[in-house]
Amino acid sequence: MTADDVDDVGTYPDYIVINKPVNQRPLRGDVVRYVGAPIAAVAATDRYAAEDAVEALAATLEIDELSPVMTVEQATSDEAPLLYPEWGDNKVVDLVGDRPEVRAALDAAPHRFTETYVVQRQTPLPMETRGVVAEYRDGRLSVWVSHQSPHIARTTYAMLLGLREADVRVVCPRVGGGFGGKTHVYSEEIVVAHLAMKLGRPVRWIEDRAEHLVASVHARDQRHVVDVGYDDEGHIHAMRCHVICDVGSGEVFMAGTCPSLVSGGVMTGSYDFPNLEVSTTCVVTNKTPAGAYRGFGAPEGVFVMERVIERVARLVGKDPNDVRAPMILQQSQMPYTMPGGGRIDSGSHQQTFERVIELGTEALQRVQARFEDDPKVRVGVGYTNYVEPCVPTYFATTGHWAGYDAATIRIEPDGGATVAVGVAEIGQGMVVTTRMLAADALGMNLDDVAVVMGDTDRAPYGLGAWGSRGAVVMAGSVVKAAEVVLDKARVIAAHKLEAAAADVVLEDGAFTVRGSPGGTAVTWAEVATAGVIRTIELPKGLEGGLDAAATYEPYALEHFPDESGRIHAAATWSNAAHAAVVAVDLRSGHISIEEYFVVHDCGTIIHPNVVEGQIVGGVAQGIAGAMYENLPYDPETGQPQFASFMEYLVPTMSEIPPVQTEHFESPAPEMPLGIKGVGEAGTIGPPAAITNAVCFALADYHLDITETPVTPMTIRAAIRGSKDRT
Amino acid sequence: MTSDTTAENRRVPIRLRVNGSTESAAVPPRLLLSDFLREGLGLTGTHVGCEHGVCGACTVLIDGTAARSCLTLAVQADEADITTIEGLAEPDGTLSTVQQAFADHFSLQCGFCTAGFLMSIAGELEQGMTEPEIRELLSGNLCRCTGYQSIVEAAVELAGTREA
Ligand code: FES
Ligand code: FES
Numbered sequence: 001m002t003a004d005d006v007d008d009v010g011t012y013p014d015y016i017v018i019n020k021p022v023n024q025r026p027l028r029g030d031v032v033r034y035v036g037a038p039i040a041a042v043a044a045t046d047r048y049a050a051e052d053a054v055e056a057l058a059a060t061l062e063i064d065e066l067s068p069v070m071t072v073e074q075a076t077s078d079e080a081p082l083l084y085p086e087w088g089d090n091k092v093v094d095l096v097g098d099r100p101e102v103r104a105a106l107d108a109a110p111h112r113f114t115e116t117y118v119v120q121r122q123t124p125l126p127m128e129t130r131g132v133v134a135e136y137r138d139g140r141l142s143v144w145v146s147h148q149s150p151h152i153a154r155t156t157y158a159m160l161l162g163l164r165e166a167d168v169r170v171v172c173p174r175v176g177g178g179f180g181g182k183t184h185v186y187s188e189e190i191v192v193a194h195l196a197m198k199l200g201r202p203v204r205w206i207e208d209r210a211e212h213l214v215a216s217v218h219a220r221d222q223r224h225v226v227d228v229g230y231d232d233e234g235h236i237h238a239m240r241c242h243v244i245c246d247v248g249s250g251e252v253f254m255a256g257t258c259p260s261l262v263s264g265g266v267m268t269g270s271y272d273f274p275n276l277e278v279s280t281t282c283v284v285t286n287k288t289p290a291g292a293y294r295g296f297g298a299p300e301g302v303f304v305m306e307r308v309i310e311r312v313a314r315l316v317g318k319d320p321n322d323v324r325a326p327m328i329l330q331q332s333q334m335p336y337t338m339p340g341g342g343r344i345d346s347g348s349h350q351q352t353f354e355r356v357i358e359l360g361t362e363a364l365q366r367v368q369a370r371f372e373d374d375p376k377v378r379v380g381v382g383y384t385n386y387v388e389p390c391v392p393t394y395f396a397t398t399g400h401w402a403g404y405d406a407a408t409i410r411i412e413p414d415g416g417a418t419v420a421v422g423v424a425e426i427g428q429g430m431v432v433t434t435r436m437l438a439a440d441a442l443g444m445n446l447d448d449v450a451v452v453m454g455d456t457d458r459a460p461y462g463l464g465a466w467g468s469r470g471a472v473v474m475a476g477s478v479v480k481a482a483e484v485v486l487d488k489a490r491v492i493a494a495h496k497l498e499a500a501a502a503d504v505v506l507e508d509g510a511f512t513v514r515g516s517p518g519g520t521a522v523t524w525a526e527v528a529t530a531g532v533i534r535t536i537e538l539p540k541g542l543e544g545g546l547d548a549a550a551t552y553e554p555y556a557l558e559h560f561p562d563e564s565g566r567i568h569a570a571a572t573w574s575n576a577a578h579a580a581v582v583a584v585d586l587r588s589g590h591i592s593i594e595e596y597f598v599v600h601d602c603g604t605i606i607h608p609n610v611v612e613g614q615i616v617g618g619v620a621q622g623i624a625g626a627m628y629e630n631l632p633y634d635p636e637t638g639q640p641q642f643a644s645f646m647e648y649l650v651p652t653m654s655e656i657p658p659v660q661t662e663h664f665e666s667p668a669p670e671m672p673l674g675i676k677g678v679g680e681a682g683t684i685g686p687p688a689a690i691t692n693a694v695c696f697a698l699a700d701y702h703l704d705i706t707e708t709p710v711t712p713m714t715i716r717a718a719i720r721g722s723k724d725r726t
Numbered sequence: 727m728t729s730d731t732t733a734e735n736r737r738v739p740i741r742l743r744v745n746g747s748t749e750s751a752a753v754p755p756r757l758l759l760s761d762f763l764r765e766g767l768g769l770t771g772t773h774v775g776c777e778h779g780v781c782g783a784c785t786v787l788i789d790g791t792a793a794r795s796c797l798t799l800a801v802q803a804d805e806a807d808i809t810t811i812e813g814l815a816e817p818d819g820t821l822s823t824v825q826q827a828f829a830d831h832f833s834l835q836c837g838f839c840t841a842g843f844l845m846s847i848a849g850e851l852e853q854g855m856t857e858p859e860i861r862e863l864l865s866g867n868l869c870r871c872t873g874y875q876s877i878v879e880a881a882v883e884l885a886g887t888r889e890a
Contacts, residue, residue: 177838617835617872659873
C-alpha cells in the first residue's frame with residue numbers, strides 16, 4: 001500500500017492557528033521529508049515475510065535526493081531550501097515578544113551579557129514501542145493500540161477514515177510507558193486500520209526499536225539566545241530570551257510546537273522575575289518530527305534560567321544561591337503571576353529551596369571526604385529550583401481539545417462499584433490511584449471498586465494521560481459523581497432506617513443514623529440491591545438506578561492568550577528544588593553522581609509510592625537528558641546517526657544513583673482535594689542541577705557549560721581548553 | 727514477492743522443554759527464540775524491547791542461565807530447558823519470592839521491563855551480593871519508568887533474605 005492507495009483517507013487537520021499548515025498525509029507520496037516517514041506498508045501473514053517484502057520493495061524505490069536542511073542555521077539562512085515552499089520560509093511558528101519595559105530595564109542595567117544555550121534532541125523512549133492491531137467487523141472498527149489518549153485517537157481515526165465515531169472502538173490495554181510520545185495519533189495507526197478495513201481481516205503492526213528511534217516523536221532540540229542585564233550585587237534586572245526550536249519536519253498530529261512556548265512560559269519558575277521578554281521560533285528541518293516528551297519544554301527553560309543565574313554569580317563573585325535567594329518566591333506572594341501569564345496558585349518555593357541547600361551542603365562534605373585523597377577527582381554540588389505546570393489546557397497543544405475529563409460511577413446490585421474514567425493508565429499508577437480515591441469517596445473497600453479506563457466503549461470521553469493532570473481531573477470528576485450516587489444512596493438508606501436522609505452517615509461500608517453508635521445499620525449491598533434490583537423497596541416516587549456521570553474542567557484555566565500573548569495555561573503548579581553532588585575525574589572526564597536530592601511539593605499526596613515512583617523515575621530521565629541521550633544527524637546527508645541502543649545511550653542502574661526525596665504539602669487551593677500533578681516534575685531539574693554541580697567541581701578550570709548533554713568529552717575539552725589558555 | 731523460496735520454506739524440527747512441558751515444533755532457521763515463545767507458544771510474558779541484545783526485556787532462563795531470547799535462534803534452543811516468566815509463579819498463581827519482592831517494593835510501573843528483570847534476578851542473583859554488585863549484575867536490563875531504585879531495593883532484600 002502506498003500513498004495512492006490512501007487517497008480516500010483524510011488529511012490530518014492543522015488545528016493550531018498560529019502554526020503554518022503541514023497537511024500531513026498518512027503515507028507520504030512525492031516529497032519525503034525525513035528518515036522514518038512512512039511511505040509504504042506491506043501486509044503479510046507473518047513479520048518475517050513482511051520484512052522480506054519491504055526489503056524487496058525498497059530495492060525498487062526511485063528517489064531523487066534533495067539537499068537536506070538539518071540545522072537551525074541552515075533552516076533560517078536566506079538560501080535555505082524550503083520544506084514547504086508555500087510558506088516562503090522554514091518557520092512553522094514565529095512569535096516576537098514585545099515588552100519595551102524589559103528592553104528599557106536591560107539598557108539601564110550596569111552589566112550585560114549575551115549567550116546561546118543548547119538543549120539536545122531526545123526521544124521519550126517508552127520501553128514498549130508503539131503497536132497497533134485493527135479489526136473491521138460488522139461495520140465496526142476496533143483498534144487496540146499502545147496510546148496515551150484513547151478517545152482522542154478514536155476521534156482522529158473516525159475523522160480520517162470517514163467513520164461514525166460510535167462505530168470505532170479504541171482499546172489501550174496495559175500501555176508499556178508513554179512519556180508523551182504516545183499522545184500523538186500517528187500515521188501508522190491510520191494505515192493499519194485502513195488496511196484492516198480493505199482486507200477484511202485483522203492487521204497488526206508492532207514497531208521495532210530501529211523504527212521507533214526514527215518514526216516516533218523526538219523532543220527538546222532547543223537553543224535559547226539570551227540577553228541578560230545584571231548589577232554588581234548579582235541582581236538580574238531583565239532578560240530577553242529567543243527560544244528557537246527545531247521541530248523536525250513537523251508532520252505529526254498533534255504538532256510539536258507547544259513545548260517551546262512552555263519553555264519560555266515557565267523558565268523563571270520559582271523566582272520573582274517580572275522582566276522577561278520571550279520570542280519563540282520553531283523551524284522545520286529534515287528530521288523526525290518533534291513532539292511531546294515528559295517535561296514538555298520545562299527542562300529546557302529551567303536549564304537556561306539556572307545557567308544564567310550561575311553565570312551572573314560567577315561574574316560578580318557570589319555564591320549562586322545568594323543570587324537565587326532574593327528572587328525565590330515567598331508564600332506571601334501567592335498567587336504569583338509569571339511574566340508569561342501563568343498564575344502560580346500556591347507552593348513552598350522558599351522552604352524547598354532552603355531544605356535542599358541543607359541536604360546538599362551536608363552531602364557535599366560527605367563526598368569531599370570520600371575523595372579527599374584523590375587529587376584527580378573534583379567534587380561539586382549544584383542546585384536548581386523550578387515549578388511544574390499541572391493540569392494544562394490542551395488547546396495550546398492541539399488547537400482542538402481543551403481541559404475536560406469525565407467519570408461515570410455505577411453502583412452494582414451487590415454493593416460494589418464500577419468506576420470508569422477518561423484518564424488513562426500508562427504505567428504511572430492511575431488505576432490504583434483511581435481505585436483508592438473512588439473507594440474513599442464512596443466509603444467502600446478497595447476490593448469493592450472496579451476501575452475501567454482505556455476503552456472507549458466502556459469509559460466516558462476523556463483526554464487521557466498527559467500534562468501531569470490525571471490525578472486532578474480524575475479526582476474532580478470522580479468526587480462529583482460519587483456525591484450524586486451517595487446522595488441517592490442516603491435517601492434509600494434513610495427509608496430503610498426510617499430516618500431523615502440528612503441524618504444518615506456512611507461509615508465502614510454501612511449507613512447508620514448519626515449519633516446512634518451500635519444502632520441499626522444498612523450495608524452498601526442492601527442499599528444497592530434495593531436501588532438497582534428490588535426497586536419495590538424504594539421510597540415512593542424514587543426511581544431505580546444508582547449511577548452518575550460527571551465531568552470536570554478547572555474553571556480558571558485559560559485556553560487563549562491575551563493581546564500581549566500572556567496565558568494562564570496550567571491550573572495548578574507543583575514546585576521542587578534539586579541538589580546534585582557529583583565527582584568528576586580529571587583524567588577520564590567521567591562524571592559520577594554521588595548523591596541526588598529532590599525536595600518536592602505536589603500538594604495533597606494520594607498514594608505515596610506512586611508519587612515516589614514518578615519523581616525518582618522522572619529524575620532518571622532528567623539525568624539521561626543531562627548526560628547521555630542524544631540524536632545527532634549527519635548535517636550533509638540528513639542521515640540519523642543512531643539506529644539502536646548502542647548509539648542512543650539509555651542510562652542503566654549503574655549510572656542512575658539513589659535519589660533521596662522529601663516532601664512539603666501545599667494543597668492547591670482551587671483543585672479537588674488540594675491535589676497537584678507529579679508526572680513530569682522529576683525530569684525538569686537534573687539538567688540544571690547536574691550541569692551546575694559539574695561547573696562547581698571544575699571551578700578551577702572556569703568551566704561554563706552552555707549545552708547538554710554534559711559528557712566526558714565536554715569535561716576533557718574544557719580541561720584542555722583551559723590549559724591552552726594558561 | 728519472495729526472493730528465495732527454498733530458504734524461507736525450510737523448517738527445522740526442534741524439541742525443548744518450556745516451563746516444564748515438552749514442546750515440539752518445526753521452525754524456520756531464522757526464527758528468533760523470542761518470536762517462537764511469543765508467537766509460536768503464545769507466551770507473551772517475554773517482552774521484546776530492542777531485539778539487539780541491550781534492553782534485557784526478553785531475558786529467559788536457558789538451562790538455568792539468564793539469556794536474551796532475542797539474540798537466540800529458536801533452533802539453538804533445541805534440547806534446551808527454558809523458563810519464561812510464565813514459569814516463575816507456582817501453578818496455583820502464588821507469586822515466587824522474586825515476584826513478591828517486586829510487588830512489595832513497587833518495583834514496576836508500566837511493567838514492560840519487569841519480566842526481564844525478574845528472570846535476570848531469578849537466574850543470576852546470589853545470596854549476599856552487595857548493592858554495587860547488584861547494580862552491576864542488573865545493568866544489562868533497561869527500565870524507563872522506575873529510575874531503578876525500587877528494583878534495587880527488591881533485589882537487595884532478596885540477596886539478603888532469600889534462601890539459597
Ligand atoms: S529485546 Fe532482547 S535485549 Fe532487548
Ligand atoms: S516499569 Fe516501565 S520500563 Fe520498567
